[in-house]
Amino acid sequence: MNSLRSYHNWLALPALIIIVFCFFSGFSSDTKPQSIEDQLLQRTKIMQECMEGIASYSETEKKLIRLETQPLLSEDVKNLKNSENSSFDKVHKMNIVSVENKRNILGNSTYEIKIKWNMEGPEGKYTTEGNYSVITQKVGEEYLISKFDPIL
Numbered sequence: 289m290n291s292l293r294s295y296h297n298w299l300a301l302p303a304l305i306i307i308v309f310c311f312f313s314g315f316s317s318d319t320k321p322q323s324i325e326d327q328l329l330q331r332t333k334i335m336q337e338c339m340e341g342i343a344s345y346s347e348t349e350k351k352l353i354r355l356e357t358q359p360l361l362s363e364d365v366k367n368l369k370n371s372e373n374s375s376f377d378k379v380h381k382m383n384i385v386s387v388e389n390k391r392n393i394l395g396n397s398t399y400e401i402k403i404k405w406n407m408e409g410p411e412g413k414y415t416t417e418g419n420y421s422v423i424t425q426k427v428g429e430e431y432l433i434s435k436f437d438p439i440l
Contacts, residue, residue, distance in 0.1 A: 324399055324424060325384045327355050327433055331364075332382050338368050339376050345369060357425050357432040377409040385417070395426030400439065 331352070338348035349365055356364065385402040392398075399422045406415050423435035 323431070324387060324397075324401070324422065324433075327424075328384065328401070328403075328422070328436075329382060331355050331433065331436075332379055335364065335368065336379050339371055340378070355433060357427050357434045360434050360436055375410065377407045379405060379407055380413070381406040396434075397424045397431065398422070399424070 334343070334348055334351045334355070337343040338345065343351075345365075345368060348368060352361055352364055383404040383406075385404050388400045390398040390400055401420045401422050402417065403420060404415065404417045407413070419439040421435065421437045421439055422433060424431040425434040
């Protein structure tokens with residue numbers, strides 16, 4: 289009977305280690321800062337093409353669906369439709385200065401990202417910088433941007 293308990297303890301320890309490893313692996317990041325950078329650069333390019341009339345709203349929405357999820361997707365589509373009769377500043381270049389991964393919890397990753405924008409508006413060319421909170425959400429096997437908010 290004692291030897292049976294001994295084997296039971298030897299089986300419990302590896303099982304416990306596997307359970308702990310699996311639990312904490314859910315909190316790790318599967319995305320790399322480079323992939324979030326690429327997604328933000330693509331997003332800016334796609335939206336800029338729509339605002340310049342190079343791409344239609346339906347084309348733009350289809351492209352954004354591959355990069356974004358709710359609530360950002362509906363916010364971007366709404367903003368593009370509302371920008372039809374308004375002027376906008378053109379993005380010449382978007383430089384991602386820094387990416388800091390803040391949190392990874394259950395398929396959601398939160399980043400603080402500093403971006404330098406080279407823009408052109410009615411008054412001419414200018415440069416501006418901003419800090420943004422970006423959240424990605426795991427949808428299937430993909431990580432999509434769900435939030436892109438300036439940090440004030």
